[in-house]
Amino acid sequence: MxxxxxxxxxxxxxxxxxxxxxxxxxxxxxxxxxxxxxxxxxxxxxxxxxxxxxxxxxxxxSNKKTKHMLPSGFRKFLVHNVKELEVLLMCNKSYCAEIAHNVSSKNRKAIVERELLYPDLLKDKPECHEEG
Structure with a gap:
């Protein structure tokens, strides 16, 4: 892809x-x-x-056009749940998602699974720790 x-x-x-x-x-x-x-x-x-x-x-x-822009050319958008990730799909050419620090591991896994359909939407790929 x-x-x-x-x-x-x-x-x-x-x-x-x-x-x-x-x-x-x-x-x-x-x-x-x-x-x-x-x-x-x-x-x-x-x-x-x-x-x-x-x-x-x-x-x-800073220049208004490049203010808050990451080196990749995207701007960060803080995501707390899967619903907020759906909103981001409409403007995925200008924003990338960053999972908020206070999101539980269960919701974090759901966000990452949803992101698998649309690669490169998340800024940093988290390592979800499996409990076993």
């Missing part, structure tokens, strides 16, 4: 892959790494001095 390919697969350009970190978070343990805009009057990051930590700005935004 032929593998499914996305309808369109534009080149995905990531303008920045590194995380934006908080100013001086590497110096102190009490300061978390997640980004927080500095608002001090003398702050060198806010004033954009050369060699300082970069601030997030609108220029780092």
């Amino acid at each position: 032929v593998a499914l390919r996305p309808l369109v697969k534009p080149k995905i350009i990531k303008k920045r892959t590194k995380k934006f970190i908080w100013h001086q978070s590497d110096r102190y343990v009490k300061i978390k790494h997640n980004w927080w805009k500095r608002r001090g009057i003398d702050n060198r990051v806010r004033r954009r001095f050369k060699g300082q930590i970069l601030m997030p700005s609108i220029g780092y935004r």
Whole structure:
């Protein structure tokens, strides 16, 4: 059977892959790494001095056409049951399924069996552990 390919697969350009970190978070343990805009009057990051930590700005935004797109060209769709997988069959050229983490093994097996009729619909093939 032929593998499914996305309808369109534009080149995905990531303008920045590194995380934006908080100013001086590497110096102190009490300061978390997640980004927080500095608002001090003398702050060198806010004033954009050369060699300082970069601030997030609108220029780092992803292209709307490739935002949330996987390298395969598909977008993820979270599936909790077989019924949601049926909905995905109508737009299987642009979305692929990902089984939610809180789905039971019984429902997981049912989703995988349903997916066997349409290969390449699931993003990751799970290994269903048999109990015996």
